[in-house]
Amino acid sequence: MKKIVTVSLLSLGMALPLMAQKEPVSLFNGKNLDGWVQHGEEKWYVENGELVCESGPKAEYGYLSTEGDHKNFELELEFLQEADGNSGVFVRSTFEGTKVSGWQVEVAPKGLHTGGVYESYGRGWLIKPEPEKEGALKEGEWNTLKIRVVDNSITSWLNGTQMVHLKDATFAQGNGAIALQIHDGGGIKVRWRNIRLLSLDPE
DSSP, X not given: OHHHHHHHHHHHXXXXXXXXXXXXXXXXXXXXXXXXXXXXXXXXXXXXTEEEEEOOTTOOOEEEEESSOOSSEEEXXXXXXXXXXXXXXXXXXXXXXXXXXXXXXXXXXXXXXXXXXXXXXXXXXXEOOOGGXXXXXXTTSOEEEEEEEETTEXXXXXXXXXXXXXXXXXXXXXXXXXXXXXXXXXXXXXXXXXXXXXXXXOO
């Protein structure tokens, strides 16, 4: 009898973590912009199952944000810089037109700190990758960016290389949407795909 009880308890203990395990969800359906909100007049469209941002005639800042807010999560996506790739991924961000308050994980041409964290309408650059890590960016190819946001910390990886890790008390207070950015200045075109989110918030 003791053996049976022990086995049953062990089985239950193994089953509980499996029951609680969450699965990533896709934020982009490959067909349209359902689930997203556009800010500004720059171009956001779907082509060949990919999400494309492109400078419009005004060459201003533009953003595409999630409809809902996300506090703690792991986000993974792929991007391809077709033209000038000055863009970014915002987290815990709020919007007033094209004024965004929050934190950006940089996406930019090589040497311009892709994976670094910039506080918009705040303290500016909080952390940049070490110079030797700038080579992780593959220009003209698809890149995989992963961002992990938990409480007061944010970590980024580019193609498997950890770019930065930051702990910040102000960041811990933030909450808001996830957003993709197109920088001002014109001549920018970036493709995005496989945008997947794993929530790390408690149920």
